[in-house]
Amino acid sequence: MTTIYDVSKLAGVSAKTVSRVLNEPDRVKTATREQVLAAMKTLDYSPNASARQLRLGGFSSIGLLLEDPASGYQSRFHQALLTACMEAGKYMTVELFEGVMPDWQARVDRFLTEGRVRDLILLPTLCDFTPLKDLLRERGARAVLIAPSVHDPHFPSVVMDDRAAARQIIEYLFSLGHTRIGHITGHPDHSATILRRSGVIEAYDARGLPRPKPELFASGDFMFKKGIEAAETLLSLPEPPTAIFAANDETAAAVAMVAHRRGLSIPGDLSVVGFDDAPIASAVWPQLTTIAQPYFEMARKVVHLVDTWDQQSTQSGFVSTYLTPHELVVRESSGPVLKG
Numbered sequence: 001m002t003t004i005y006d007v008s009k010l011a012g013v014s015a016k017t018v019s020r021v022l023n024e025p026d027r028v029k030t031a032t033r034e035q036v037l038a039a040m041k042t043l044d045y046s047p048n049a050s051a052r053q054l055r056l057g058g059f060s061s062i063g064l065l066l067e068d069p070a071s072g073y074q075s076r077f078h079q080a081l082l083t084a085c086m087e088a089g090k091y092m093t094v095e096l097f098e099g100v101m102p103d104w105q106a107r108v109d110r111f112l113t114e115g116r117v118r119d120l121i122l123l124p125t126l127c128d129f130t131p132l133k134d135l136l137r138e139r140g141a142r143a144v145l146i147a148p149s150v151h152d153p154h155f156p157s158v159v160m161d162d163r164a165a166a167r168q169i170i171e172y173l174f175s176l177g178h179t180r181i182g183h184i185t186g187h188p189d190h191s192a193t194i195l196r197r198s199g200v201i202e203a204y205d206a207r208g209l210p211r212p213k214p215e216l217f218a219s220g221d222f223m224f225k226k227g228i229e230a231a232e233t234l235l236s237l238p239e240p241p242t243a244i245f246a247a248n249d250e251t252a253a254a255v256a257m258v259a260h261r262r263g264l265s266i267p268g269d270l271s272v273v274g275f276d277d278a279p280i281a282s283a284v285w286p287q288l289t290t291i292a293q294p295y296f297e298m299a300r301k302v303v304h305l306v307d308t309w310d311q312q313s314t315q316s317g318f319v320s321t322y323l324t325p326h327e328l329v330v331r332e333s334s335g336p337v338l339k340g
Helices: 004-011 013-023 029-042 049-055 071-085 104-115 131-139 162-175 191-207 226-235 249-263 295-307 311-316
Strands: 060-066 092-096 117-124 142-146 156-162 181-185 217-219 243-246 269-271 290-292 321-324 327-329
Touching: 004 013, 004 029, 013 029, 060 104, 060 156, 071 092, 092 104, 092 290, 104 117, 104 131, 104 181, 117 131, 117 295, 131 142, 142 295, 156 295, 162 191, 162 243, 162 290, 162 327, 181 191, 181 226, 181 249, 217 226, 226 243, 226 269, 243 249, 249 269, 295 321
Parallel strands: 060 092, 060 117, 117 142, 142 156, 156 321, 181 217, 181 243, 243 269
Antiparallel strands: 290 327
16 A cells, blocks of 8 residues: 655655645645655555545535536536546535525535535636635635636636637638638627637638628527527528537537428538537537537646645735647538538
């Protein structure tokens, strides 16, 4: 069985330093901390969870607040974060949360105290809910933000470049001969909605083409039902688009359903592209071309940030934003514009 002394030997530090990394990581230099963590990973060392919880004053799990667990985006991140916690020897405590609830402050207090949670992960839109973040700071809780709309000087964040990803999609559709492209936008309160729409416009500007007319933008709110309405609107235009880029895979699946119902061939008559690479992207027919969010990479980075929390940086307002790469996944739902 691997011991703390085996870790200290491999890392070239004292056993006391290893113990400090486990219990008081903020007091260990970043380089030394990374060295010790690397040794732990190499040796597959897992400290006794019960003993560590006692040393940490009862804080053993990471808290996650979910607004809509049924959504593909949040459920996929939930899975990725659970995996990252398991890999790191941590646990996750999850609570359903709606900021509009009249007693939400009391619910958060109970979640922190009764759930013995000090570290939290905030997904959109909670990562931009300032009253919640203010409350967490008052309670001495720590949070890592996933995809906030703006940099927060008090909380580190992990993001992907939604604007660049959306631009890549449009440039890909340009390469297939599409220029009349419809875009179904997401929820107006999500920063990703604005960034993905901006990416669409930037692609046209970069190609020197006229920007899409307002009629080619329809709101889908990231919801399947709204996606159906948006698709009906776009496909009912006198000159419908030859391709539709939906702001997430659920609304892209809705586009596919409407197209099938109208007797349109995908991708022969209409190319459809989504975003996120949620499970529905590979469950519908034809499977969706989409942007793969780096869920697991982002989740591992979030858990790592919790593990290596830099108290000094958060107090001074110099926390970092970490960018993770995305990937365009080309599947059967996109193809060249038919001639003639």
